[in-house]
Amino acid sequence: MSKVENTSFEDCLQRLMSSLEASLYEEATTQLASLHSAEIARLLEAIPPKDRTQLWLNIDTGTQGDILKDLSEDVRTQLLSEMEVDAIVKATEGLDMDDLADVIPNLPESALHNLLLTLDHKHREYLKRVLSYPQDTAGGLMNIDIITVRDDVSVRTVIRYLRLLKEMPIDTDQIFVVDHDYQYIGAIHISILLTHEAEQNIAPLINKDLRPIPVDTTEKKVADLFEQRDLISAPVVDSNNQLIGRITIDDVVDVIREHAEQSVMSMAGLDGEEDVFAPAMQSVKRRSIWLGVNLITVFIAVFFIGLFEATLQEKIALAILMPVVASMGGIAGTQTLILVTRGISTGRVTTSNLKVLMSREVAIGVLNGIIWALVIGVATYVWFADAILSAIIALAIIANLIFAAFSGAFLPLLLVRFKIDPALAGGVILTTITDVIGFVAFLGLASLVI
Amino acid sequence: MSKVENTSFEDCLQRLMSSLEASLYEEATTQLASLHSAEIARLLEAIPPKDRTQLWLNIDTGTQGDILKDLSEDVRTQLLSEMEVDAIVKATEGLDMDDLADVIPNLPESALHNLLLTLDHKHREYLKRVLSYPQDTAGGLMNIDIITVRDDVSVRTVIRYLRLLKEMPIDTDQIFVVDHDYQYIGAIHISILLTHEAEQNIAPLINKDLRPIPVDTTEKKVADLFEQRDLISAPVVDSNNQLIGRITIDDVVDVIREHAEQSVMSMAGLDGEEDVFAPAMQSVKRRSIWLGVNLITVFIAVFFIGLFEATLQEKIALAILMPVVASMGGIAGTQTLILVTRGISTGRVTTSNLKVLMSREVAIGVLNGIIWALVIGVATYVWFADAILSAIIALAIIANLIFAAFSGAFLPLLLVRFKIDPALAGGVILTTITDVIGFVAFLGLASLVI
Numbered sequence: 001m002s003k004v005e006n007t008s009f010e011d012c013l014q015r016l017m018s019s020l021e022a023s024l025y026e027e028a029t030t031q032l033a034s035l036h037s038a039e040i041a042r043l044l045e046a047i048p049p050k051d052r053t054q055l056w057l058n059i060d061t062g063t064q065g066d067i068l069k070d071l072s073e074d075v076r077t078q079l080l081s082e083m084e085v086d087a088i089v090k091a092t093e094g095l096d097m098d099d100l101a102d103v104i105p106n107l108p109e110s111a112l113h114n115l116l117l118t119l120d121h122k123h124r125e126y127l128k129r130v131l132s133y134p135q136d137t138a139g140g141l142m143n144i145d146i147i148t149v150r151d152d153v154s155v156r157t158v159i160r161y162l163r164l165l166k167e168m169p170i171d172t173d174q175i176f177v178v179d180h181d182y183q184y185i186g187a188i189h190i191s192i193l194l195t196h197e198a199e200q201n202i203a204p205l206i207n208k209d210l211r212p213i214p215v216d217t218t219e220k221k222v223a224d225l226f227e228q229r230d231l232i233s234a235p236v237v238d239s240n241n242q243l244i245g246r247i248t249i250d251d252v253v254d255v256i257r258e259h260a261e262q263s264v265m266s267m268a269g270l271d272g273e274e275d276v277f278a279p280a281m282q283s284v285k286r287r288s289i290w291l292g293v294n295l296i297t298v299f300i301a302v303f304f305i306g307l308f309e310a311t312l313q314e315k316i317a318l319a320i321l322m323p324v325v326a327s328m329g330g331i332a333g334t335q336t337l338i339l340v341t342r343g344i345s346t347g348r349v350t351t352s353n354l355k356v357l358m359s360r361e362v363a364i365g366v367l368n369g370i371i372w373a374l375v376i377g378v379a380t381y382v383w384f385a386d387a388i389l390s391a392i393i394a395l396a397i398i399a400n401l402i403f404a405a406f407s408g409a410f411l412p413l414l415l416v417r418f419k420i421d422p423a424l425a426g427g428v429i430l431t432t433i434t435d436v437i438g439f440v441a442f443l444g445l446a447s448l449v450i
Numbered sequence: 451m452s453k454v455e456n457t458s459f460e461d462c463l464q465r466l467m468s469s470l471e472a473s474l475y476e477e478a479t480t481q482l483a484s485l486h487s488a489e490i491a492r493l494l495e496a497i498p499p500k501d502r503t504q505l506w507l508n509i510d511t512g513t514q515g516d517i518l519k520d521l522s523e524d525v526r527t528q529l530l531s532e533m534e535v536d537a538i539v540k541a542t543e544g545l546d547m548d549d550l551a552d553v554i555p556n557l558p559e560s561a562l563h564n565l566l567l568t569l570d571h572k573h574r575e576y577l578k579r580v581l582s583y584p585q586d587t588a589g590g591l592m593n594i595d596i597i598t599v600r601d602d603v604s605v606r607t608v609i610r611y612l613r614l615l616k617e618m619p620i621d622t623d624q625i626f627v628v629d630h631d632y633q634y635i636g637a638i639h640i641s642i643l644l645t646h647e648a649e650q651n652i653a654p655l656i657n658k659d660l661r662p663i664p665v666d667t668t669e670k671k672v673a674d675l676f677e678q679r680d681l682i683s684a685p686v687v688d689s690n691n692q693l694i695g696r697i698t699i700d701d702v703v704d705v706i707r708e709h710a711e712q713s714v715m716s717m718a719g720l721d722g723e724e725d726v727f728a729p730a731m732q733s734v735k736r737r738s739i740w741l742g743v744n745l746i747t748v749f750i751a752v753f754f755i756g757l758f759e760a761t762l763q764e765k766i767a768l769a770i771l772m773p774v775v776a777s778m779g780g781i782a783g784t785q786t787l788i789l790v791t792r793g794i795s796t797g798r799v800t801t802s803n804l805k806v807l808m809s810r811e812v813a814i815g816v817l818n819g820i821i822w823a824l825v826i827g828v829a830t831y832v833w834f835a836d837a838i839l840s841a842i843i844a845l846a847i848i849a850n851l852i853f854a855a856f857s858g859a860f861l862p863l864l865l866v867r868f869k870i871d872p873a874l875a876g877g878v879i880l881t882t883i884t885d886v887i888g889f890v891a892f893l894g895l896a897s898l899v900i
Binding site for chain 2: 009010014017018036038039042045047048070159162165166167171172173190191192193194195196197226227228229230249250252253254256257259260261263264265270274276277280284287288290291294298299301305309312313316319321322324327328331332338339340342343347348349350352353356357360363364371376379383423435
């Protein structure tokens, strides 16, 4: 993957690492000078914290601001904690308002206070407003750099107005039309202004299909909307339908990427923002929670093995083979679980089609159960030359795979009902179930027969 | 998650399911009529194949085309296979060229042939060109709807030209500047045309920092570029720097989403395009590969248990507790593995910083090992009141957690070197390693002492 594709970035990193290993910090700083702020951010995330700090303090404050907004939270917090209050204020005062709003939650109290003093009234009010919305809603994603016009003017008037402005906010693909009360009416893509005659009135050019996004919409839903409708930017309105800002695709792309990373990371109980070079103690603390949860579940599973101590004593081959039954159930169940969890998060699976889904998954479980029961039964016979043992493991496999399919389909919807993220908790609960069922089915059957 | 956020979609699905259960296909079709094609696509993916076909054949061919481009590959192939050749041609002939290029790989041969006959020479040539690039490269992502101008004209001339065109291709945020040989020079954001005086020559307005994307760039790298540079669209050039098309963010968003889904799905050996309602037999076949791989690995692990049959016979508590050692190693190793795999795919982890990373992970492994060895040692003593058994399991846990950290950090880079996707194969190989180390350390130590 990375080998071929990130060659240039990898080269940068390699050069940087050799400079740092030789403690040539000035040379390292020079290497960064020609790079884009997003690339510098990635490089900083790819080096150990000690070198990171050294390098960071050599970068000029103007560039620091741009880099800060591209850093992941963990690394950003680390670097901010190494800076003087004055330096933080200097670095952040040049940022766009919406980027500033992203950085603010990580600022130390004193720096935040001083920073607010440097802003003029209008910007301070704006910042207060943006910060009043939860970060993971449309309000937290939006910026207020919008251009608005009334609906009773001509194309010429609009263009004259735009020329007076001298430049448009970055990524402006449309201007918004509002009434006298700043109520949102519709949007006009700026390409429309360029392709229509100057005398034309704008009223018939307004796109009224672009529905505004309510300010309290969750960022996940905003991302879905952008993706489904192929939006570049969209207006945001408050509860009175007054236009208060717009969301642009670049911020939505960050949301999509973060959610995607989070869902992979949470499968191992990790935080999506985790710094690869965070201090070991910090990581030990974070990861321990997950190891602790797992320990509880595995002790539940082995408690059930303990119930069959006498049976195990009788036939030690059972102890050798029991991981096979548990493991196959775990894998089959996880396949169903991931498919259904992903279906839920994309909206394709709900309670209304659960029944159909469930019967399909159980059918797959039955078929898979029979196939693998045969394979494992034969393998067991070859190893232990014990027909009864073969029959027992085959039956246990069928039982566990059917139950695994059932649990894998049912569990995510149950968790969602209790407002628990199935991507986080699903895997660990499911494998506990398949372990217990696997051990009980296998050892329980054996205790009846032997 | 979905409960609150997709209320309206969920309602649609519920109404649709009840109509379908009552076999009211006409009513169901009417329910779809007012929806956006992307929403219809999602609904079709959320219902069983039989109903899907019924509903599909009731939708008019104009809408079918738009829906086709939004469907996942599995469902698209299913629906296309149910259609007559003529109907396919009718449904697809209205599509934009780049959407058509996406659909074509799923078309039956005969439909493709007839479809090509309906296109004029220019479009046929275009389609041939687009199809000549691999789908997962810049060439496969791009479309050719671009507006180009020369660099020696005024803003007025450009606007006059645009008014002649009457409309711009969808999502045009910039026009491209080329020389007499169609070599790419730079781009002008269309907002620039609106904010500058008509007499102004465009030469100084050209943004030469927007570097063109070579046509053979992988789609993953294209997505990284868009994300890092916050691009809305970008020019694509061939190996002679001639401008041949542009990539727009909406297609890049699809790539980001697909890659994200793929990486979650591949952790359970699933295909990212898998239809939640695919025929059971098809899913059994697909999932069997993964179950088969797992069976081999688990037999490797239990083979090692088999080596200690005599020791197990001596002390059956070992059999009861051995899953604890294996499982804790598996979880700890997976945490490292996922962190490093994600670091590799974002470019933050390479061979140049592997040494630092490795020592950090092993340090975490040692710390975690000591902590959990104590906890598990005490728990074991409480359960079995056997000090030697406690000491054995504690040492085995420390050994397995250290080795798990080492393997979790090392394995992904090793797999990448052999061009194997670590997200797909990493987990299964790693847990085999931690299982084997766990069983051997625990039972091996026991066989020495007991």
